Amino acid sequence: MLIDGKRTLSCLTLLATLEDKHVLTIEGVATGDQLHPLQQAFIDHDALQCGYCTPGQILSGIACIEEGRATDAASVRDWMSGNLCRCGAYPNIVAAILETAGKQ
């Protein structure tokens, strides 16, 4: 999730520490029925299989682009290394992020 715009692990964050903070989870990423461009790119690039890691991948990907790290595949791999995908959809995840960042 993003806390005040910064990606953070929800599993290690106590809710009680978030008073007065802005929290964005996958539920808040789309605008109504309009998917976020990175959500659409994940569909277009088939960037998931089981989908378990996908909410985290997308929020981390949004932050990765925002941080200016989605410059090339190597940089995306490095700055997305905290998000594991046990199905191994990595190449498609990297492609979806690069496309959304406008680099491909």
Next chain:
Amino acid sequence: MQPFAFVRADDEESARAALRQGARALAGGTSLVDLLRLQVEQAPALVDLGKLPFRSIEQAGGVLRIGALATLSDIAGNPLIQHAAPSLAQAVLASASPQLRNAATIGGNLLQRTRCAYFRDTGFERCNKRKPGSGCAALDGDDRGHAVLGVSDHCIAAHASDAAVALTAFDATVRLRGTAGERSVAIADLLRLPGDTPWLEHTLAPDELIVAVELPLGDVLRRSAYRKLRDRASYAFALVSAAVGLVIEDGLVREARVALGGVGTVPWRAHAVEDALVGRPATQSSVSQAAQRAADGAVAGTQNGFKVELARRTVRRVLLQLAEDTAWK
């Protein structure tokens, strides 16, 4: 996770009051909440330090002062640190992942607990750190990731911090404040060797807080680098890491600093390498010879013996890299 009380400290005194009543300090939570969930740690109460004003990074005279609540991201992205303490910037950038670095603080990083798998899994009976007197499962178990320096018959768990290695190399001190007043200790005096009490890991009094880490600035810190070797290129703890500083003048080594990570039960300063370098020519052969001393005193187990040679080669590699950087000569 066991139920616990949650207290938000509005100021230092209210934090200390909670600590005096047995609460545990909560900074980024990336070590403590993890271990509470695994039921390796128990806490009747947590006191959230998040509102305390310990987050600034500033230069005061010849000292770089990093507030205890500065995150690893704050440190990695700080231009002053990138310029004046490259080995520290590189060490924090090589730590964990972007989302962890956004939460993890430098104070918590020093006090983070070991990654020993027997410690982290309550299914294992024997772990002196988790259950004093129960024995050590790593001694006759999987010790590939464990320490070879500073070990004892009671625990061989490696200290996991990257930042602490750079801080140890460059004589950082940790500023502590408690009911009894304020004091500064070297990292070596903050973190304890396991000895026969591996469950005692640091020398903080129960109501003391880390308020800042202070790093003396200078040539050797400015000409420094950090190298981390691990099983994968990113998001993994060190097998071996080295923080090294080197100042060469007229072909002779004027100053040298070397500390190792991944190999010690605490961040390990390699004084023998430093002594072998200072005053001598900075040639490939003298540097290689000095690096041979990197793991002096090492005691290997069954699977971690490779760390001894890897430590020497890592130190050699970083020394040569620094020596070759003509811009710094």
